[in-house]
Amino acid sequence: MNIMLIGDIVGRPGRSIIRETLPDLKKSYNVDFVIANAENAAGGNGITKKIAEELFTYGIDFLTMGNHVWDNKEVFDFIEEELRMVRPANYPPGTPGRGSRVVDLDGALKIGILNISGRVFMSNLDCPFRTADRELEKLKKVTNIIVVDFHAEATSEKQAIGWYLDGRVSLVAGTHTHVQTADERILPGGTAYITDVGMTGAYDGILGIEREPVIRKFLTQMPSKFEVAKGVSQLNAIVVEIDKTSGLARKIQRINIK
Amino acid sequence: MNIMLIGDIVGRPGRSIIRETLPDLKKSYNVDFVIANAENAAGGNGITKKIAEELFTYGIDFLTMGNHVWDNKEVFDFIEEELRMVRPANYPPGTPGRGSRVVDLDGALKIGILNISGRVFMSNLDCPFRTADRELEKLKKVTNIIVVDFHAEATSEKQAIGWYLDGRVSLVAGTHTHVQTADERILPGGTAYITDVGMTGAYDGILGIEREPVIRKFLTQMPSKFEVAKGVSQLNAIVVEIDKTSGLARKIQRINIK
Amino acid sequence: MNIMLIGDIVGRPGRSIIRETLPDLKKSYNVDFVIANAENAAGGNGITKKIAEELFTYGIDFLTMGNHVWDNKEVFDFIEEELRMVRPANYPPGTPGRGSRVVDLDGALKIGILNISGRVFMSNLDCPFRTADRELEKLKKVTNIIVVDFHAEATSEKQAIGWYLDGRVSLVAGTHTHVQTADERILPGGTAYITDVGMTGAYDGILGIEREPVIRKFLTQMPSKFEVAKGVSQLNAIVVEIDKTSGLARKIQRINIK
Amino acid sequence: MNIMLIGDIVGRPGRSIIRETLPDLKKSYNVDFVIANAENAAGGNGITKKIAEELFTYGIDFLTMGNHVWDNKEVFDFIEEELRMVRPANYPPGTPGRGSRVVDLDGALKIGILNISGRVFMSNLDCPFRTADRELEKLKKVTNIIVVDFHAEATSEKQAIGWYLDGRVSLVAGTHTHVQTADERILPGGTAYITDVGMTGAYDGILGIEREPVIRKFLTQMPSKFEVAKGVSQLNAIVVEIDKTSGLARKIQRINIK
């Protein structure tokens, strides 16, 4: 089976290119299930129920999040009951929403999705490695097909968790940096890995954001109001071919279109 | 003309694959000048005169550095007089070595090389943007062919300086994360750009380092002694085709071999 | 002569205790000039013209700022022309406002006030040490009586700049942590020093802020809206006795009242 | 009963002043039990069995640690069996040593000692708040007399845990910044609190370390070898008077001697 994971969707330009290209991409790559990181889907900051529904309409089946999960307060209206969405599992116990979920695909296949956040240069969350162990113990009882979105900054932490989970999950895909990396591979134990899937949004922005205020902030070190950039869009994603029984990966391909 | 820039060389595995493959690569890509980031060339930490000489023997013409420039004390023995080497230009005035240099290629073409470090999640150096302005003012009087190695962690800072320097230099190439990115492009002003060139060293390590101690450090949060990893090597680089007169880029290609 | 420096004023509780106690304090300590850090004076975030005027009414002569200087947009309306105010001098050239100013006291004595920000665990500003050198070169031509508000987080950076400036200025007083330190002293060269003057605001808050949202943020790692705390106020300050001719300090006393 | 807690002991100058003054201080303050933070006791970095024994000889009854706990490898030789020592409790499960211990004083009174590390600007350890809850559940079954050494950088995190534990422990004393704060108080619930106890070591160093290399590091941003400073010593401590039955504090006094 083929699972697609789309890199951080940034605002309207990200949603537009998904609407325009996802149906064809799904056909070309024979995709069975589409996951997308949606932490920046609503105007660059967080998510709303309306935008989540919009994304589902375009052919996305499931949403992962990251450090921007709480940016838009409307997330609290639906994160508890929305079964097609996870937020980083290493938030403390009691946090709204779920860090992992299992989805039934056509009533036959079960897919486990696990979202974890890194800690290096990020928030003080619980240990991502031990959180992964704990969540996998639950998920592995239900399915071998497990996708991990590791939302993190540091390449060391990302590669470390990739190797740590090798052979135990189908895919460890990094998100958060908004730049696609060219290091996709199948690790020796059978887990597909990429350090960062990249960004789906304005191609001529800085990480999908209007350039001028970002550069000005670096120059002045003063607060700056960021807006989603306009213009041509890019879509960054990967497609992983997974063995239905073992859950191990056979192939990982990068998608990088404008 | 074609300039190659090789991503962070990590220890012996990095040097070996350069020795074995660089001569052929230079032919295939018709390379006129080879720059390499060598901040981890000596056992993963810094550089020595002996290892610099070794790298020049393999066909590298010029070395850039980064935050690990001072890791091996032997660097102080030769950084002042070595004309084929730069360290980040935004260290304070009085720092040993130079942040930019101009090289005469075959007595005809002049190539300016500028090394700058990012500040986000890194050291408290001088402003990289203003440092670039200051150094370019000098370099532009001598040549239009200018290569910038921007050694930085955050993708935002890297893309920002790429756009900031667009049209003023031939290439802005990121280094430091040890993972090659897939976002190489020619910016509208004519500057070639990539967020990170990647790493040249052990393919099965974590950023070129032995995996077990790195993972153990994440798990235990205790100090851990890191060694360069062994086994198969990878070489990460880019080749940029540059117009000799304008100094602008015509083409940028990624190289990622094992 | 005696100069008083009041620690970070946080919102209305901070302003109230100043209104109520400053006149008497000035008499008891025979104070000639009062400086206050006002980066949190307006509802905990930044400053406005109205609140600056209010503070001048209470007997404060001069305001210093810090990392929160830009939090309230109204600061831009008056920071350029307000001669009784400085912001950190190590913001880049072109930043609104001034990093140092000289005030004429009764047309006779000149007092130089220099505001600098630390970099450790803070913003990527210019080097505070070199900035101090540059600003002092200007100020020393006009007066020996120089007060430095070093707005910084790390105790190492604060003590380092204290010793670095010893003998060159009257006082190096730390601000920003909102907790008064008990290490006030006259350094061997004659400069009065304290790592942090402390906070002037609600005594039962956390750094002057309502406790519950701060604790909740630590527990949940989710965004939290902070408000200035209510209840009993504290005033933290120091008074330094300075030799008018040499500008060196004779005595430093802490003030910590409720 | 009276418990003394001595702030971070830095190398030989710290140990010397303890040897010379502790016996008299214990008499003057009528101290029943002496705890000291010893993370920098061995040449500024970590602890050894020999130095721990030396400190016990001088009249210290118990040692707490911090982020420098592992700096000297010899700590692994004795941290497991040494009953008079704790390291931060929020290291992951499986970490050598213990985060809390109970000591029998004269076979009658039981004193619980809990060491926790902050996370802000520090290592990625487990949540200090939840760790405190977990450890206190155990300790409270045995005794009400509980001392918490919260080894942390940020004043916000320190005040937050103080208020969080108010009424549940005898004392929350901050360590790590090496500068004594002047905010000692009894919180409304009966817990004694101070943001930082301070440093016991060379008075004319920077945090107990030789000044010149520290200042040079700030100026050059290059690596610098630090040594413990020499000269006059200071001793920073607090003494807390505790009700034996309730475990609540009646009084907290700072000690700051040279």
Ligand SMILES: [Fe+2]
């Ligand atoms: Fe993110």
Ligand SMILES: [Fe+2]
């Ligand atoms: Fe994102």
Ligand SMILES: [Fe+2]
């Ligand atoms: Fe490197």
Ligand SMILES: [Fe+2]
């Ligand atoms: Fe680096």
Ligand SMILES: [Fe+2]
């Ligand atoms: Fe403040």
Ligand SMILES: [Fe+2]
């Ligand atoms: Fe501040």
Ligand SMILES: [Fe+2]
């Ligand atoms: Fe310490």
Ligand SMILES: [Fe+2]
């Ligand atoms: Fe410490």
